[in-house]
Amino acid sequence: MVYLDWASTSPPDSEILAEAGRVATEFFGNPSSRHGPGSAARSKLEEARTRLAAAILGEAAASPATPRGRFAFTGGGTEADGIPLLSLLRAALGARRDGSVKRLHLVTTEIEHAAVYEEALLLKSLGIGVSFVGPEPDGRVDPRKIAAAVEKDSALVAVMAVNNETGAIQPLSEISKAVAAAAAAFGRSPPRLHVDAVQALGKVRFDPASAGAGSAAFSAHKLGGPRGIGALWAAASLETLSVGGGQEGSLRPGTESLQGAWAFAAAAAYARDSFARRADHARELETRLISGLSSIPGALALPLGRGPSDERYSPYILSAAFPGLSGEVLVRSLSDSGIAVSAGSACSSNSKRAGRRVMRAMGLPEDIALSSIRVSSGEGTTKADIDAFLEAASLAYRRLKA
Amino acid sequence: MEAFYLIKVGEILLKLGNRREFEERLRSQLQRRFASVGLAHKIEMYPGRFFVTVPEEQAADAEFLLSRTPGINGYARAIKAAKSVEAVLEAAVEVARGQMARGKRKFKAESRRSDKSFPLGSFELSARIGDAVLEALPESRVDLHHPEFTINAEIRERAYVFADAEPGLRGLPSGSGGKGLLLLSGGIDSPVAGYMMARRGLAIDALYFHAYPYTSQEARDKVERLARVLSTYTGGLDLWTAPFTETQLKIKRDAREDLTTLMMRAAMMQAAQFLAESIEANCIVTGESLGQVASQTAENLRFTQSVTDFPVLRPLAGMDKEDTIALAKGIGTFDISILPYEDCCVLFSPKHPLLRAKLERERAAYDRLALEPFLRESLSKAERVEIPLSLIARQAAAEVRP
Numbered sequence: 001m002v003y004l005d006w007a008s009t010s011p012p013d014s015e016i017l018a019e020a021g022r023v024a025t026e027f028f029g030n031p032s033s034r035h036g037p038g039s040a041a042r043s044k045l046e047e048a049r050t051r052l053a054a055a056i057l058g059e060a061a062a063s064p065a066t067p068r069g070r071f072a073f074t075g076g077g078t079e080a081d082g083i084p085l086l087s088l089l090r091a092a093l094g095a096r097r098d099g100s101v102k103r104l105h106l107v108t109t110e111i112e113h114a115a116v117y118e119e120a121l122l123l124k125s126l127g128i129g130v131s132f133v134g135p136e137p138d139g140r141v142d143p144r145k146i147a148a149a150v151e152k153d154s155a156l157v158a159v160m161a162v163n164n165e166t167g168a169i170q171p172l173s174e175i176s177k178a179v180a181a182a183a184a185a186f187g188r189s190p191p192r193l194h195v196d197a198v199q200a201l202g203k204v205r206f207d208p209a210s211a212g213a214g215s216a217a218f219s220a221h222k223l224g225g226p227r228g229i230g231a232l233w234a235a236a237s238l239e240t241l242s243v244g245g246g247q248e249g250s251l252r253p254g255t256e257s258l259q260g261a262w263a264f265a266a267a268a269a270y271a272r273d274s275f276a277r278r279a280d281h282a283r284e285l286e287t288r289l290i291s292g293l294s295s296i297p298g299a300l301a302l303p304l305g306r307g308p309s310d311e312r313y314s315p316y317i318l319s320a321a322f323p324g325l326s327g328e329v330l331v332r333s334l335s336d337s338g339i340a341v342s343a344g345s346a347c348s349s350n351s352k353r354a355g356r357r358v359m360r361a362m363g364l365p366e367d368i369a370l371s372s373i374r375v376s377s378g379e380g381t382t383k384a385d386i387d388a389f390l391e392a393a394s395l396a397y398r399r400l401k402a
Numbered sequence: 403m404e405a406f407y408l409i410k411v412g413e414i415l416l417k418l419g420n421r422r423e424f425e426e427r428l429r430s431q432l433q434r435r436f437a438s439v440g441l442a443h444k445i446e447m448y449p450g451r452f453f454v455t456v457p458e459e460q461a462a463d464a465e466f467l468l469s470r471t472p473g474i475n476g477y478a479r480a481i482k483a484a485k486s487v488e489a490v491l492e493a494a495v496e497v498a499r500g501q502m503a504r505g506k507r508k509f510k511a512e513s514r515r516s517d518k519s520f521p522l523g524s525f526e527l528s529a530r531i532g533d534a535v536l537e538a539l540p541e542s543r544v545d546l547h548h549p550e551f552t553i554n555a556e557i558r559e560r561a562y563v564f565a566d567a568e569p570g571l572r573g574l575p576s577g578s579g580g581k582g583l584l585l586l587s588g589g590i591d592s593p594v595a596g597y598m599m600a601r602r603g604l605a606i607d608a609l610y611f612h613a614y615p616y617t618s619q620e621a622r623d624k625v626e627r628l629a630r631v632l633s634t635y636t637g638g639l640d641l642w643t644a645p646f647t648e649t650q651l652k653i654k655r656d657a658r659e660d661l662t663t664l665m666m667r668a669a670m671m672q673a674a675q676f677l678a679e680s681i682e683a684n685c686i687v688t689g690e691s692l693g694q695v696a697s698q699t700a701e702n703l704r705f706t707q708s709v710t711d712f713p714v715l716r717p718l719a720g721m722d723k724e725d726t727i728a729l730a731k732g733i734g735t736f737d738i739s740i741l742p743y744e745d746c747c748v749l750f751s752p753k754h755p756l757l758r759a760k761l762e763r764e765r766a767a768y769d770r771l772a773l774e775p776f777l778r779e780s781l782s783k784a785e786r787v788e789i790p791l792s793l794i795a796r797q798a799a800a801e802v803r804p
Contacts (some may be wrong), residue, residue: 326616328618329615329616330615332614332615332618333615336615399651400615400616400651402654
């Protein structure tokens with residue numbers, strides 16, 4: 001099996017999972033309990049949090065003496081995105097004593113993962129104003145367009161760090177500066193910037209604080225960790241929509257998963273330590289992939305014009321188009337040849353139109369958008385994997401295209 | 403306890419010459435259908451009336467089968483009584499009590515007497531029933547013009563008392579019209595066409611063309627689900643799945659682009675001809691509707707059917723799409739048909755398909771493709787799946803009101 005779908009999920013690191021299992025078994029107490037086993041579990045949980053913070057923010061920023069924001073463990077990346085978005089509802093509904101709804105506005109993009117995009121649509125249906133900003137043909141959003149979408153009552157701007165289909169790295173620092181300037185023009189402080197950093201963690205350099213973010217979402221299973229655990233970093237406290245036992249600084253109530261937290265921290269630490277080595281490897285594979293594609297007549301690397309080692313893109317993710325052959329058909333055919341890739345984001349593959357939302361938003365013509373697939377690599381990917389993909393794709397394309 | 407049903411046979415009565423044969427066919431259909439779902443039952447047959455007895459706890463299953471068996475005009479849960487006035491009146495009160503438990507009050511009584519030795523005439527018996535019910539159930543009211551229920555008493559070999567009959571499918575018993583081969587796709591139309599012809603007494607086999615990887619395994623599963631629903635009307639069916647990819651590729655390679663859809667349709671028709679011959683079907687059934695899509699103009703239908711000498715029955719030819727959809731909802735296939743698994747056709751059907759085939763010219767083009775070996779090969783690899791009548795569809799089944 002040639003696995004080239006690491007952006008959907010990565011194979012778990014069995015040592016990390018085993019270690020986390022041992023820790024959770026030994027420290028089984030409920031971290032909220034005020035007895036021995038409880039406080040032992042609590043201190044392990046906090047140890048995991050500190051390790052995670054150190055892995056993502058750096059040692060200095062993670063030090064309890066000079067904390068920069070706080071990490072709350074969540075049930076995954078989607079939940080970590082949902083918490084700040086849904087908090088808008090509480091702000092809108094709870095702002096006025098007379099029960100009237102305060103008008104609030106959200107700025108986001110047309111290329112967000114469903115975790116943000118669908119949530120934004122839900123908010124819109126519930127009365128929150130939402131502006132969707134489209135990307136440029138290179139897959140990146142123009143900070144000026146984000147700034148232009150900011151309104152007087154914009155309370156949140158949500159932009160992802162790395163697009164999950166194109167790998168396009170979004171210019172977050174420029175965006176946060178432009179947003180601040182736009183808000184200043186209204187004589188107010190800037191709206192909070194939420195960053196979906198799920199495809200960034202361990203893959204591209206991303207520091208939420210220096211990017212100007214107020215919150216950021218992370219997930220463990222894209223970098224060797226288990227499913228069901230993510231994290232929300234927040235610079236300041238949030239009025240969340242769901243309440244309960246007040247765990248995780250009230251950001252994510254519910255008994256904490258020490259097993260998940262421990263594994264996530266270990267996976268993130270490993271990702272930090274191996275960052276440069278893996279990045280070099282990914283660039284090498286990306287170069288091989290893009291140049292291989294260029295020798296398949298008709299095939300295109302996306303976004304159009306993307307070449308190897310382009311700093312605008314994550315080297316781990318590449319979309320490619322095979323015009324005249326539907327992406328889903330190619331995915332099935334490759335799967336029969338033992339090669340796993342995806343047609344668009346696996347999370348949106350259920351519905352054909354939504355699955356091509358990002359491609360369409362970049363202004364790609366229908367036949368290119370519908371014929372796109374995503375190839376994503378990881379630490380375990382080899383050159384032979386890339387070559388096997390190129391050969392099988394080339395064969396299938398020649399045989400099956402219209 | 404037992405549930406006893408009186409069954410009114412339908413059109414059978416009109417066909418006096420074949421009455422015995424048709425009744426026998428309906429009887430054996432009922433026998434087979436009840437047996438295939440493991441329903442213990444007893445069938446009695448008299449001219450114009452059948453009676454089925456099943457265990458009480460299987461009454462719902464029995465009613466499901468009765469409502470879907472072609473050739474049945476209506477059926478009613480009935481009480482068998484001795485041929486005495488007292489027994490009939492007692493049964494009538496029980497029937498009325500059952501109806502009133504469903505909130506109905508206003509009734510009338512109707513009697514038929516084929517046994518003239520019964521002491522009361524029909525009119526008198528109806529009057530006595532009215533009196534008895536009014537006396538036993540003081541809440542009831544006689545209303546001859548707008549009754550909420552009717553108490554029927556039939557004095558035949560025994561006395562039968564029942565309230566209003568549930569409508570059956572009507573039509574003709576399965577198999578009385580021979581066997582048809584249905585071209586079944588995953589769409590809305592073909593299952594409806596199959597249902598309509600099954601109702602006209604055709605036994606049905608279905609043929610599905612599977613063009614993997616253009617069509618997905620999900621699409622195939624969907625066709626099987628449709629066949630399962632259809633089987634509740636046909637009393638089970640054989641679903642043939644023929645691999646069609648090679649034929650499709652050949653057509654794509656060698657046919658003019660604007661003719662590909664047309665050539666594909668003709669190829670399917672010819673494959674159907676070959677299969678129909680080998681399974682001894684006597685007609686081909688399709689869901690085509692005049693003018694619905696480009697391939698379904700009268701000229702194009704003439705061309706596609708020119709490759710077969712079987713009658714091609716198109717029960718939807720004159721139906722409005724909205725009506726077809728309503729029928730599909732009624733028979734329980736619509737929700738399956740609209741599942742989004744048809745992915746390739748839209749993208750790669752010709753942009754400007756030929757609208758008006760010229761028979762000789764297009765036949766010559768078709769013959770030049772020399773598809774017969776491809777079609778024979780496809781059929782030799784076709785898989786046959788026996789889809790037995792099952793009760794799976796019962797829960798989901800919408801009411802059928804054809």
